Every structure is written in C-alpha cells, then in structure tokens.
Amino acid sequence: MITVERLTKRYGPFTAVDDVSFEVKPGLVTGFLGPNGAGKTTAMRVMAGLTPATSGRATVLGKPYAALPNPGRHVGLLLDASAQHAGRTGREVLTLGAILMGVGKHRVDEMVELVGLTEKEANRRVRNYSLGMRQRLGIAHALLGDPEVLILDEPANGLDPAGIRWMRDLLRGYANEGGTVLLSSHLLGEIERVADEIIVIGHGTIVAQGTKDELLAGAGTYARSTDDDALLAALAEASIVAQRTPTGGLQVEAEPIVVGRVAVAHQIVLTELRGADSRGLEEMFLDLTADAAREEVAA
Incomplete structure (x- = not known):
C-alpha cells in the first residue's frame, strides 16, 4: 500500500x-x-x-x-x-x-x-x-x-x-x-x-x-463528421451539449442514436459515431491534460 x-x-x-x-x-x-x-x-x-x-x-x-x-x-x-x-x-x-x-x-x-x-x-x-x-x-x-x-x-x-x-x-x-x-x-x-x-x-x-x-466509460458519444462545425451548430440548435476534443471530433452529451438523427436531419455525413466508453486511454488522457501538455519545467 x-x-x-x-x-x-x-x-x-x-x-x-x-x-x-x-x-x-x-x-x-x-x-x-x-x-x-x-x-x-x-x-x-x-x-x-x-x-x-x-x-x-x-x-x-x-x-x-x-x-x-x-x-x-x-x-x-x-x-x-x-x-x-x-x-x-x-x-x-x-x-x-x-x-x-x-x-x-x-x-x-x-x-x-x-x-x-x-x-x-x-x-x-x-x-x-x-x-x-x-x-x-x-x-x-x-x-x-x-x-x-x-x-x-x-x-x-x-x-x-x-x-x-x-x-x-x-x-x-x-x-x-x-x-x-x-x-x-x-x-x-x-x-x-x-x-x-x-x-x-x-x-x-x-x-x-x-x-x-x-x-474510460465516459458518458455520451464521440462523433466525427465531414463538417464538425455544422454538426456542432446542429447539436446546439437541438439543445444538445457538445464540445470539440483535442484530437478532433466532438464529445456529445447524448446517446449515439440521438446524434445520428440530428446528423441525418441536417444532411451531415458522419465518419465516426460511437459511445464514449470506447474512446481509449489516449483520447481520455489528451482530453484531461490538454492544458498541461506543454509545461516547461520537467518534474
């Protein structure tokens, strides 16, 4: 211990x-x-x-x-x-x-x-x-x-x-x-x-x-599209909270089926859509440490 x-x-x-x-x-x-x-x-x-x-x-x-x-x-x-x-x-x-x-x-x-x-x-x-x-x-x-x-x-x-x-x-x-x-x-x-x-x-x-x-089992959905700006705007219009991730794509506080329906309604092509729990350690790490990734003093 x-x-x-x-x-x-x-x-x-x-x-x-x-x-x-x-x-x-x-x-x-x-x-x-x-x-x-x-x-x-x-x-x-x-x-x-x-x-x-x-x-x-x-x-x-x-x-x-x-x-x-x-x-x-x-x-x-x-x-x-x-x-x-x-x-x-x-x-x-x-x-x-x-x-x-x-x-x-x-x-x-x-x-x-x-x-x-x-x-x-x-x-x-x-x-x-x-x-x-x-x-x-x-x-x-x-x-x-x-x-x-x-x-x-x-x-x-x-x-x-x-x-x-x-x-x-x-x-x-x-x-x-x-x-x-x-x-x-x-x-x-x-x-x-x-x-x-x-x-x-x-x-x-x-x-x-x-x-x-x-x-690794973060709530929500990870989505990537051919136009993430348009997808972000469409989600906001539907009162769904979403934000960009440091590695690209969007982290969305909604189930994948909901995100898919919004994308279809706005004719946005999704290139990736999955539950956040499958995003892996690297993406979780980059999300959590994005503002600390260029510290000058090694420790």
Whole structure:
C-alpha cells in the first residue's frame, strides 16, 4: 500500500506537486500518468525518500520510506535506469545490492534469469549496456529483495516489443500475487493493457483517478463528421451539449442514436459515431491534460 496525503512540493516560486492525495492498493497495477513536467517524477521521488515534501506526506506500507527497516526488502525502486555504476558489471551491481539487503546471492542468479539477461550480458560492464539492458538490470535490482511494493518510473523505455510484453506479464503476475505496483509510463497503450487503476496528474494536481473502466466509460458519444462545425451548430440548435476534443471530433452529451438523427436531419455525413466508453486511454488522457501538455519545467 502506498498512501499520499495532501502532498505538496515547491521549488522556490514553482509548485511541482500541489496538494495531491491518492492511494495505491495491493494486488493492483496502478498507472500514474501525466505530460512531461506534470509532477509524476517529483511525487515518486518523495515516495522514495529522495526528495523532501514541502508539506503533506507519502507513506509506503504505513511508514515514510526512510523509516522502513532495510527498505529494499519492502520496496523495489526504478526511477532512473541510467543511475547505475557504469564501471561495474550487471552481476556486480546485483551482488552488491544483495549484500546490502542481506539476501542470499542465489537471488542474483534468479533475477538475471528472470529479466532475461544472458550470462555474457550479466558479466558485461554497465557502460556497454543498451538502454533496454539497463532497464532490465534496473528491474532486476528492484525485485532483488522480493519487495511487497514496486515504484517504477518509465520502466519500458528502451525495451523492444518483446521486452515490453515481458514486462507487462511480469507486473501483472506480481500484482496477482498481492504486490503493489505504481507504474509511470508514456506508453499509454501498455498502461491500458496492464493497469487496474489510473491516476492522471497535470500541473501538479490530480485531474482524474479511478479504475480503468470508470475513467474510460465516459458518458455520451464521440462523433466525427465531414463538417464538425455544422454538426456542432446542429447539436446546439437541438439543445444538445457538445464540445470539440483535442484530437478532433466532438464529445456529445447524448446517446449515439440521438446524434445520428440530428446528423441525418441536417444532411451531415458522419465518419465516426460511437459511445464514449470506447474512446481509449489516449483520447481520455489528451482530453484531461490538454492544458498541461506543454509545461516547461520537467518534474
């Protein structure tokens, strides 16, 4: 369990995270989404004890990360796959982690096999790793202590399609066994496939949270036509509320059959007409974060 309560982090006049509250529950994969600079990484760094909060708090398993005894045995972290000693081999990185956590060295062999590093790759120096190999090593290190909680920031960066599928299956299996997973990723399709719950952040505040089905099952209809201006006017004339979406087309507060009848009455050709619940995570994400998509300060 991860609990974030009224968390705020300021850097001088800039507020990276603004009064944020949410829970990440055991047995579920929770997707943490937001455009660059929205506050995702800052919030995750506070959870991991790397950045102090200005106010509020974040706890993992009921305690601040720094108060956990031997935290690597309870929480697996991957916040930056590049933050690994370039002069050591992958096996040396994992062996040192095992010594510090007090786990048997057999875990090193288990993790090397689990993440799909060959023996030759495991004995190669990290400076010679590709980004995908660094990600696999980072995931191996996060899982080394057999933790109850995983906090992963963009773990799929650099992975090929087979690697992304492997990671998705790994996280799904981990959650199914009762683990808690907080996953940040810009690969919205992967989040849609693996996440049970979703938290969307923009301008440092939570703009939406809930189960995937709840967030994707928006009321109303999505419509696109050969003349959206005319369709918008026709809907307004019929006292039906509609608005443009950032990705084009209209979001309409009416059932598809009603929108279709209005289009027919005004001889407007519809090119797409469907319930809003089938719009997908990408469109939902763009709708919710349209005004936060070009923030200047990365967080």
